[in-house]
Amino acid sequence: MKSCLMRAALLSLATCAPLLAAAPPPPLPAEHLTLTTLPPNSPHRIYVLDEAFLNEIDARIDLFDGDTYRRLGQIDAGFNPGFNLSPDGKTSVVSTTYWARGARGARTDVVEFTDNTNLSVTHEIVLPPKRAMTLPTYFNIGYSSDSHFLYVSYVTPAASFGVLDPAKGTVLDEIDTAGCVLVIPSGPNRVASLCESGRLQTVTLDAQGHEASRAMSDPFFDADTDPVFVQGVPITGGYAFLSFLGQVHEVDFSGAQPTFQKPWSLLSAADKAQNWRPGGAQVGAIHRKLGKLFVAMHRGGEGTHKAPGTEIWVFDMKTHQRVARWPMAPQKLASALAVQVSQDDAPLLFAATENADIAVFDALTGELRHVEKKFGQTPWLMMNP
Amino acid sequence: MKSCLMRAALLSLATCAPLLAAAPPPPLPAEHLTLTTLPPNSPHRIYVLDEAFLNEIDARIDLFDGDTYRRLGQIDAGFNPGFNLSPDGKTSVVSTTYWARGARGARTDVVEFTDNTNLSVTHEIVLPPKRAMTLPTYFNIGYSSDSHFLYVSYVTPAASFGVLDPAKGTVLDEIDTAGCVLVIPSGPNRVASLCESGRLQTVTLDAQGHEASRAMSDPFFDADTDPVFVQGVPITGGYAFLSFLGQVHEVDFSGAQPTFQKPWSLLSAADKAQNWRPGGAQVGAIHRKLGKLFVAMHRGGEGTHKAPGTEIWVFDMKTHQRVARWPMAPQKLASALAVQVSQDDAPLLFAATENADIAVFDALTGELRHVEKKFGQTPWLMMNP
Amino acid sequence: MRSIDRLFENSSRSLARHTSRRSLLATLGKILTGAALIPLLPVDRSSRAEAAEAGGPATAKPPGKSGSKAKAATDDPLSCDYWKYCAVDGFLCSCCGGTSNSCPPGTAASPITWIGTCHNPADSRDYIVSYNDCCGKASCGNCECNRNEREKPMYRPSRNNDLNWCMANADSNYHCSVSVILGVAEK
């Protein structure tokens, strides 16, 4: 009888109905308070960085499951954080700043390591008070390919970066970048930075994390006429940088020095005449295996590079042809500030709108699967494993 | 000519038009970056505590001018703060909690003193980690009448309070309150607390801030049948406590022990039949000279004591008669969560709505003067000098 | 019901209340062995089915903002109208990575709590519910819920939901709130 009552409570009264006869249903069992275990990692998990701009000392990263449409948990992120995942996806790193009295008092810059299986902070590394306080990109903080080094961008406004040993929890060195900014890791020991001259500066490290050599590339863009967004989009072996006017600069970082593909344009003559441009906070995402680029596009002139996309355009990275355009408004969605795509064979496209909604699309068809309303305050960057 | 150009730039081109003739208007002068000086204190200034509940480590107090409808500045307030003004109105005190890593790490409970003439924090007193973390009321923190002592409510959940010397910046003592909560200061050396039994416990201090004696009043309400809101409303010589069912308990704290007026009801038989009740976060406000009570009222049953007021009712404190009712909806206002009234002869009534708008009314006529939209995230308490 | 209220209230001032509640559970004799391992959702489905069969209450209110499916709100743990949340003033942990009785990953439950008595329309019983806060991360900010049935001001702390019940935790910041069935309320 007891087991039947248990089954009744757990499954359905129907199965035990004959036994219960005229008796009232059993009361619900007492519950015990538990701690939720995260489901196994999934390619459809996404890490949404909510800058919480109106309460900026309280930024956070919210984990969301693109299949169940459930929040999975939260990683606190302080003020104006950098964020990235370790190459194996098991660790989240947040570079951030705290003050002893909220927004005042003694300043502590720190990198916090979170175990992505239970969302507990495992350890931290205190930084010199030089961390670049700016919008989140892929390049505020990042691991070397073998996870032996962790690089953190500094701007005081003099530009440099920190080399950290994430396993030992130590700062190994600070390397001056002569005005070039951000950290673009490649291989086990190279860090590139973006320079105002349109060049990439690459610093190669020795085994102790100190500078072994540095080199400057040729210019690949012109900051006066058509600057690139600093939000590079991962491609196989490197990153694609989109420009304000819609050029795509694919950069291969797999060799000792970066190499540049011939840039191509997102825009036809007709598109240009209509003033279409990429824009937003996280402007593009690429499914590497499928070779598909998703870009938030809007119509506008000079100064609209942060305007969100009224449409998401899809390009074939091989043919450079646009293969789809998915307007937001017909789906009753606000414009897209940030886009990200899962890397699996049934890919999901995530779009964070200027209303802070997260829209989930089938990335193959553009079918809208779900809208998670008001996902925090200002979701400006989405990362996935 | 220069002075004329200056006047032109400052006032109107018309005055100097003959001199300027066909010349183009002079360019705007270069500006210097300055620091704004607060206007002199005004009875129409209001201090709005924004709990920032969705980002609760970032609560703040925003100063607003009910005449110019301008924000005057901000006082940061940490997590779940207590707030009050010194008897002379010149100092804001915030009792709050910070953690070394935002919402984690070493905890510091502290009282911060802000100079209300320039909104700078002048000093702080670190507390034992016992501060009552709860919603803001008049009684989380408060000064003695002569400003020599400052009292801070503690709940761990054992209840006690701290006695501070605000001038010397020291904690003088902690006084156990045997389960009674909050700090209701009266005179230079008395602190009353609200007890579950419906009584007030009064602790009298010696000159060093230590307990000299304590006494327990008769019960004045019944926590089972009709509890009072802890948000007491200042009256001359004491506070009025409203009950969930609309009784008004006026308590005189001017003597050595509190004395109680005969309670009266906000509700007629017809009002009761329609289930009208007071409710919200800051339920009532009283203009002491005019003897007018303003209460946020709604219709609802058990459990609706935090429901905001669909109407504001005005009562004469002498006759106990309702003299006006001002519904919110016809003014296109959401319901009122908090009310406050200025104490001058041209009084303003402020209402914070559940949409976080601040509505400014003529307190004599109920005429809506202004709506300040979206004043922060969750404005739950308003104080004025 | 009043007598149970009193039992909690009389023990409410002590950090040992936690223990008192556990004792009460034994007293009530409503513990099903193994309940600790039962996840909430299957129970919810059961009672939902029950309510549907009985033509029970199917409130037409929309589900919580995270809930995309049309459900009877009193039976939807993602909705503030869920029956068990009758005295929650805060964020629902079920919208924050937890469930209605489980804290989100990386947080810690508060050992001290407030107590409510909620009516379950699916079986027409009143249940004693313990509300615990989950602590140590910043405000979840999702599914804000403000219900106050039988809630009392802070001079009766065991029935008060304004206090931050993370107050005694090592990391005492409030993240979200759970609702844990302790047993059936005495009539």
Add this chain to the structure above:
Amino acid sequence: MRSIDRLFENSSRSLARHTSRRSLLATLGKILTGAALIPLLPVDRSSRAEAAEAGGPATAKPPGKSGSKAKAATDDPLSCDYWKYCAVDGFLCSCCGGTSNSCPPGTAASPITWIGTCHNPADSRDYIVSYNDCCGKASCGNCECNRNEREKPMYRPSRNNDLNWCMANADSNYHCSVSVILGVAEK
């Protein structure tokens, strides 16, 4: 205009930029002695009158959410459309207790800044504008404004508004942004 841009950009990497800007001011010869004491609003009224007389631009956009009066938005310091705010990405100090060129009480101005060139429709001139952040209190959160005319990514920091320009302040938290006219841009 390009040459002035360059002047700033070439000096942009150094903490001494502050000094450079002041030198530039002298070079431009546009300083009216005593301007430091002139509050912004009278100037605004003057130029508004001018624009009205000339039948000048009177954009019909609504004023900033704090502005209750109907004004030409390009001429309303409480509106993001105010001409001087053409490269502000943040909160307008004029809605936070300050003015368009004055930090709110209790904050401190950032000594380092980014620079914009904005067109004033009232006199058809381009002005060089210094954007400073006001620092040391938590985000004002009011009158969020995101305009980016001639704004560049952070590899050109002197033109970048994504950086927290409070970074070098003793209290380096961002509160709001002001816009300070440095002078007329060279044609």
